[in-house]
Structure formats: C-alpha cells, structure tokens
Amino acid sequence: MTIENVSCTLNRYPEGMVKLDDFKIVQGPIPEISDNDVLLKVLCCSVDPFMRGRMKKDNPSSYVPPCQPGKVIQVFSITQVEKIGANVTDINVGDKYMCFNGIEKYTVVPQQAIKGDGQKNLGNYNKIDPNNPIKDSFYLGLFGMPGMTAWAFFNKVGKPKEGETIFVSAASGAVGQVVCQLAKLKGLKVVACASSPEKIGFLKGAIKVDEAFSYRDFPDKESFVAQLRKVCPNGIDIYFDNVGGYILDSALQLMNVHGRVVMCGMISQYNLKDKYQYTLQDISNRRLTLQGCLFNDYFPRCMGEFMQDMIPMVQSGKLIYKEDVYKGVEKTPEAFIGLFNSKNFGKVVIEPF
Amino acid sequence: MTIENVSCTLNRYPEGMVKLDDFKIVQGPIPEISDNDVLLKVLCCSVDPFMRGRMKKDNPSSYVPPCQPGKVIQVFSITQVEKIGANVTDINVGDKYMCFNGIEKYTVVPQQAIKGDGQKNLGNYNKIDPNNPIKDSFYLGLFGMPGMTAWAFFNKVGKPKEGETIFVSAASGAVGQVVCQLAKLKGLKVVACASSPEKIGFLKGAIKVDEAFSYRDFPDKESFVAQLRKVCPNGIDIYFDNVGGYILDSALQLMNVHGRVVMCGMISQYNLKDKYQYTLQDISNRRLTLQGCLFNDYFPRCMGEFMQDMIPMVQSGKLIYKEDVYKGVEKTPEAFIGLFNSKNFGKVVIEPF
Numbered sequence: 001m002t003i004e005n006v007s008c009t010l011n012r013y014p015e016g017m018v019k020l021d022d023f024k025i026v027q028g029p030i031p032e033i034s035d036n037d038v039l040l041k042v043l044c045c046s047v048d049p050f051m052r053g054r055m056k057k058d059n060p061s062s063y064v065p066p067c068q069p070g071k072v073i074q075v076f077s078i079t080q081v082e083k084i085g086a087n088v089t090d091i092n093v094g095d096k097y098m099c100f101n102g103i104e105k106y107t108v109v110p111q112q113a114i115k116g117d118g119q120k121n122l123g124n125y126n127k128i129d130p131n132n133p134i135k136d137s138f139y140l141g142l143f144g145m146p147g148m149t150a151w152a153f154f155n156k157v158g159k160p161k162e163g164e165t166i167f168v169s170a171a172s173g174a175v176g177q178v179v180c181q182l183a184k185l186k187g188l189k190v191v192a193c194a195s196s197p198e199k200i201g202f203l204k205g206a207i208k209v210d211e212a213f214s215y216r217d218f219p220d221k222e223s224f225v226a227q228l229r230k231v232c233p234n235g236i237d238i239y240f241d242n243v244g245g246y247i248l249d250s251a252l253q254l255m256n257v258h259g260r261v262v263m264c265g266m267i268s269q270y271n272l273k274d275k276y277q278y279t280l281q282d283i284s285n286r287r288l289t290l291q292g293c294l295f296n297d298y299f300p301r302c303m304g305e306f307m308q309d310m311i312p313m314v315q316s317g318k319l320i321y322k323e324d325v326y327k328g329v330e331k332t333p334e335a336f337i338g339l340f341n342s343k344n345f346g347k348v349v350i351e352p353f
Numbered sequence: 354m355t356i357e358n359v360s361c362t363l364n365r366y367p368e369g370m371v372k373l374d375d376f377k378i379v380q381g382p383i384p385e386i387s388d389n390d391v392l393l394k395v396l397c398c399s400v401d402p403f404m405r406g407r408m409k410k411d412n413p414s415s416y417v418p419p420c421q422p423g424k425v426i427q428v429f430s431i432t433q434v435e436k437i438g439a440n441v442t443d444i445n446v447g448d449k450y451m452c453f454n455g456i457e458k459y460t461v462v463p464q465q466a467i468k469g470d471g472q473k474n475l476g477n478y479n480k481i482d483p484n485n486p487i488k489d490s491f492y493l494g495l496f497g498m499p500g501m502t503a504w505a506f507f508n509k510v511g512k513p514k515e516g517e518t519i520f521v522s523a524a525s526g527a528v529g530q531v532v533c534q535l536a537k538l539k540g541l542k543v544v545a546c547a548s549s550p551e552k553i554g555f556l557k558g559a560i561k562v563d564e565a566f567s568y569r570d571f572p573d574k575e576s577f578v579a580q581l582r583k584v585c586p587n588g589i590d591i592y593f594d595n596v597g598g599y600i601l602d603s604a605l606q607l608m609n610v611h612g613r614v615v616m617c618g619m620i621s622q623y624n625l626k627d628k629y630q631y632t633l634q635d636i637s638n639r640r641l642t643l644q645g646c647l648f649n650d651y652f653p654r655c656m657g658e659f660m661q662d663m664i665p666m667v668q669s670g671k672l673i674y675k676e677d678v679y680k681g682v683e684k685t686p687e688a689f690i691g692l693f694n695s696k697n698f699g700k701v702v703i704e705p706f
Contacts, residue, residue, distance in 0.1 A: 280597070280616075281628050289642065293640060
C-alpha cells in the first residue's frame with residue numbers, strides 16, 4: 001500500500017458562515033524532492049479564527065496574505081524533517097520547526113525557505129530546541145500565537161492591577177483560558193463567559209475563575225447587561241474581548257473609569273455581512289481606552305520576556321492548557337467551522353497522522 | 354439708580370435639545386457681605402459643551418456636580434475682588450481669580466472658599482498673577498480648560514508625529530482651533546471640518562490648515578467618507594473627535610494602522626435620546642486606539658509643561674485664538690444653545706458687564 005499525501009485546500013471563498021464544502025480535501029502521492037529540497041512531515045497544525053479574514057478575495061486590511069481557491073491552506077504548524085536532498089546543508093532529518101505551512105501530511109520546501117534571510121519573523125521557520133520540554137502542539141497554543149497573544153495583550157494593553165475586575169469572553173478558547181489564568185495569578189477578579197455547561201465547568205473547576213456563565217443564557221444586550229451587573233458588582237476594569245457584537249456592547253456599559261477594552265478579535269462578526277453597531281456613549285467621561293491589538297506588534301519583540309514569565313508558571317503546574325485535537329487532515333473543515341459555532345473546546349489542533 | 358445683580362439660573366432640566374426657557378434670568382440687589390465674606394465681581398464666564406452633561410437629574414458618570422433647577426449655573430469664570438468683610442485676611446480688593454463661579458454679575462463667597470484647603474484643584478480659586486500679560490478671558494479659553502484640553506489630548510493622547518495626517522472636527526471651536534494650530538506647528542497635515550463658509554474661511558486663512566470643509570455639505574456617512582477619502586489620500590493617523598455621530602463613524606473608516614482616535618467630546622450626541630451606533634469593524638487589524646479623555650486627568654499635573662510650551666507660541670504670534678463674546682448675563686441661554694446648533698464661532702465667553 002502506497003502512503004499518500006492528504007491536503008486541505010480552499011475550495012472557494014466562503015460567503016457568510018463558512019460551510020464544509022468551502023474546503024476540499026485532496027489526495028496525492030508523497031511529493032518527490034530534488035537535490036535542494038526538504039521533505040517535511042507535518043506533526044500538527046493550528047486552526048485559528050484569524051484565518052477567516054484570509055479567506056476573502058479583497059481584504060486589504062488583512063495582516064496575512066489571503067488563501068487562494070485551489071491552494072493548500074497555510075497555517076501555523078509544527079513540522080519535522082523527513083528527508084533531505086543531496087545538496088541540503090545544516091538541516092537534518094528529525095529537526096523540528098514551528099512555521100507557517102500547509103494543512104497536509106507532507107510538504108516539500110526548498111532549503112532556502114527554511115534558512116530564510118536570517119530574520120526571525122512571523123511565517124519563518126523557527127527551529128525547535130530538541131532539549132525543550134514543551135510538547136509540540138503547545139507551540140501552536142500556549143507557547144504559540146494564542147498564548148503569546150493572551151500574555152501580551154493582557155499585560156501590555158490590559159495593564160492589570162491586583163484587585164481589579166476582568167471580564168473575558170470566549171474564556172475557554174485558545175486565548176481566553178490563558179488570559180483567565182494569568183489574571184487569577186495576578187490577583188484579579190475574573191469573570192468568564194463561554195458557551196456551554198461543560199466549558200463553564202472547566203472554567204470554574206480547573207481554571208478557578210470567580211464567576212462563569214454561558215452567553216447563551218443571556219442572548220441579547222439587555223439581559224447580558226443585567227447579568228454582568230450581577231456578577232461584576234464593582235464594574236469592569238478590563239474587558240478582554242474575543243467576540244465583539246452585543247457582548248462587547250454590553251461590557252462597554254459596565255466599564256469603570258479608566259477601563260481598558262482589549263480588542264483581540266470579534267469572532268461573532270467574521271461571518272456576518274451586516275456587522276453589529278455599537279454604543280460609544282460616555283467614553284470620555286469614563287476615560288475608556290478601546291485598543292485594537294495584533295500579535296505582530298509584540299512578537300518577536302517580547303518573546304524573551306514572554307518565555308521567562310510563562311515557563312515557570314507552566315512547569316510548576318500553575319498554568320494549564322486545554323486542547324481540542326482533531327485527528328486527520330480531513331477533519332479540518334469541521335474543526336474550522338467549530339470555531340464559529342462554539343463547538344470546539346480549547347485550542348484547536350489538527351494532527352495529520 | 355440702584356445697580357442690581359443679574360444671574361442665570363437653570364429653570365428646569367432640559368429634555369432633548371436645550372431651549373431658551375430651560376434657563377431663567379433673575380435679578381436682585383447686590384448681595385450684602387458679612388465680616389468673613391468676599392464680594393466678587395464676575396469679569397467673564399465660560400460656556401462649554403460639558404455643561405450639558407451637568408443639566409441632568411441622574412447622571413452618575415458626569416464628572417462635575419449637576420446643576421440644580423432654581424440655582425445659579427456654575428461655570429469656569431474670572432472674578433475680581435470688589436469688597437471684603439472686616440475679618441478677611443490675605444485677600445485684597447482687585448485680586449483676580451480663575452474659579453468655578455455662578456453666571457452673574459456679583460457673587461458673595463466666604464473667604465475660606467477662596468483660601469480652600471491649600472490644594473490647587475479644579476474648581477478652586479486660583480489667583481491670577483497681576484503681572485501676567487495674558488488677557489482675562491484667555492484663562493477661560495486658550496489658557497483655560499479648552500486650551501489645556503487641546504494641548505494635552507493632542508500631545509499626550511494623539512502622540513503626533515511630523516508628516517502624519519490629523520483630522521479635526523468642530524475645528525474652529527474652543528478646542529479645535531488650538532488643535533489645528535498645534536498640529537500645523539508640529540508639521541502634520543491638518544484636515545479640518547466645521548459648519549459654515551465663514552468658519553472654513555477662518556480655518557484656511559488665519560489658521561492655515563491644509564484642507565477645510567463644511568460637514569453640512571456631507572450630511573451622511575456615505576458622502577462624508579467619500580469627502581474624507583478625497584482630502585485624506587493617505588488616510589488619517591489621528592482623529593481628534595469633538596462631535597461623535599456619523600462624523601466619528603466616517604473617520605473610523607479612514608484610520609490608518611496604529612491610528613489614534615482622541616475622544617474629546619460628542620457634541621452631536623448630548624441632546625439626543627437615541628444615540629448614534631458605531632461600526633467598530635477592523636479595529637484589531639488596524640490596531641486602532643480609541644481613547645476617551647478628560648481634562649482632569651492631565652491638570653493640574655501637566656500645567657507647568659503646558660505653560661512652558663504655549664506661552665512662547667502665543668507671544669510670538671504663532672498661535673492665535675478666536676473668541677465669541679456675548680455681552681450680558683441675559684445672553685447666556687442663546688450662547689449655550691449656540692454651542693449645539695453651530696452658531697457660535699470660536700470660544701464662547703459671557704461678559705456680565
């Protein structure tokens with residue numbers, strides 16, 4: 001039996017909510033390599049909400065190049081060198097990289113792509129130290145873009161102070177669960193919102209947030225504001241927004257003087273044509289800051305500080321991380337759609353093998 | 354003929370747009386003073402948009418105490434000691450103060466109100482140095498709350514860089530005209546919006562902004578965005594917002610990556626029951642910061658830096674200031690309403706005499 005390659009391509013640009021057949025799973029032989037090429041085995045791939053922004057024809061503001069119909073979808077991945085061409089140097093079978101790579105079992109790249117121009121930028125191949133005790137998939141989550149995002153936005157934009165109240169939406173997600181834990185460790189009161197009793201249980205039990213509730217129980221602004229008033233009797237000092245929409249609009253009503261709204265993403269809006277409209281009343285009186293944030297502004301600049309701060313917390317068991325692992329490239333469409341219908345629970349990872 | 358006192362009181366809390374009969378002009382004798390009192394003659398009074406927020410029964414977020422029906426309306430004023438009681442010490446006839454005082458010809462205050470608790474806070478009596486060459490009314494405008502607001506918000510929140518584009522609304526107003534000039538002096542491209550050909554002429558002629566237009570020519574979001582695209586071909590780096598509403602919503606569409614929206618006030622919204630709803634799309638990708646600002650956060654802290662920076666610019670004639678002076682306490686309602694219907698032109702000042 002010939003082992004074949006399996007890849008996930010974009011079938012077409014999605015209209016509105018992403019659908020299963022916006023993707024296409026293609027099979028083929030394991031690609032041949034020439035003398036200057038490297039064959040990479042893909043160990044795990046990351047599925048993140050920001051990818052939705054890449055699945056548009058014209059999206060000048062998107063911060064990564066768009067996906068193209070018929071092409072393999074590129075995501076943050078962990079790959080391992082399986083085979084090298086005759087002229088390849090300084091790259092060895094078994095080496096692992098954190099990189100931007102296709103969702104597939106095998107990929108061939110020229111050695112120059114891995115070696116790059118010496119700059120350690122997003123999208124480049126970053127070699128993973130084999131002595132590092134961190135498990136592979138964590139480079140996509142806790143120690144990857146979502147974890148770094150959580151750490152940087154919480155600390156650098158949220159500017160948390162002990163005793164403050166933080167409200168976190170999508171709180172059991174790839175970013176949210178890290179924000180909740182960092183905030184607890186810093187002595188904040190943490191109010192978390194997610195989508196299901198199972199997630200609420202995790203947040204209250206494993207993460208030990210102070211309050212957790214399902215937004216599904218408060219499906220409009222009026223009831224959501226009432227719920228927030230109940231669980232945030234002292235108002236909100238930091239709102240870490242992962243969702244946008246009526247949840248953001250509600251949180252704005254509760255923000256305290258000098259409150260910070262960390263605008264990390266608006267997952268409720270990515271698939272909508274008619275976007276939510278927000279009330280911005282009283283922003284001046286309350287001196288609120290609403291700050292849109294992007295990973296790229298903090299990394300690789302803050303990488304050292306991030307690792308130094310995080311590793312002890314993880315090693316001592318003070319910081320845990322929940323993943324939602326999908327086995328097989330063909331599960332990608334389901335995993336991606338699960339980001340938007342709240343089906344996923346924790347950081348979504350695809351394992352091609 | 355007995356000289357009488359004239360005061361402007363709040364007749365009732367305004368509903369929606371402020372009307373003439375929300376105010377009541379009352380006359381009476383010049384008040385008697387007891388041995389510990391000081392009789393102040395009111396030289397000039399400031400009429401500012403933030404007063405609208407004080408004319409509400411329940412407004413917990415207002416940063417100054419509310420006005421009360423039947424009571425004289427308190428505003429930033431310049432007063433001069435006219436007469437002192439027998440036991441008054443360290444206060445002399447002729448002394449001038451910048452203070453929060455009623456809109457009237459004469460006010461009696463106990464000497465302790467002037468002496469205060471030694472703290473130099475907003476609302477206290479700040480003695481004006483008689484050797485200071487600044488004219489009285491300028492302490493209400495260019496060197497008062499609006500000028501300081503312009504300087505602090507532009508520099509500390511706008512964080513301007515030479516060559517950037519700033520868009521300023523209500524650009525010929527008490528705050529806007531200072532922002533425009535500071536921005537020109539700093540080498541920014543200044544795009545200004547106001548309400549009338551006369552104001553546009555002032556902005557282009559005296560203030561020398563790069564572009565100026567009347568928002569009345571672009572009365573909805575679609576046409577306003579089109580106009581902004583025309584006059585801001587490189588987008589907007591700083592939007593200094595004095596108005597809110599569709600002008601803010603339009604400017605948000607044009608903001609460049611890392612753009613700053615200085616939220617100084619929302620004069621278009623203060624009299625509305627149904628507030629404008631805003632589109633906050635794409636804030637993260639563009640890493641926009643929307644920051645609500647209040648004067649109190651910067652003063653008196655930044656007073657020294659402000660004076661040091663401003664005085665040379667004013668003395669050298671690089672910075673001018675247009676006032677709209679109303680003569681007589683009885684003109685107060687008209688002057689106040691003029692803030693909201695764009696009738697005033699420049700910093701509004703009431704001269705009781």
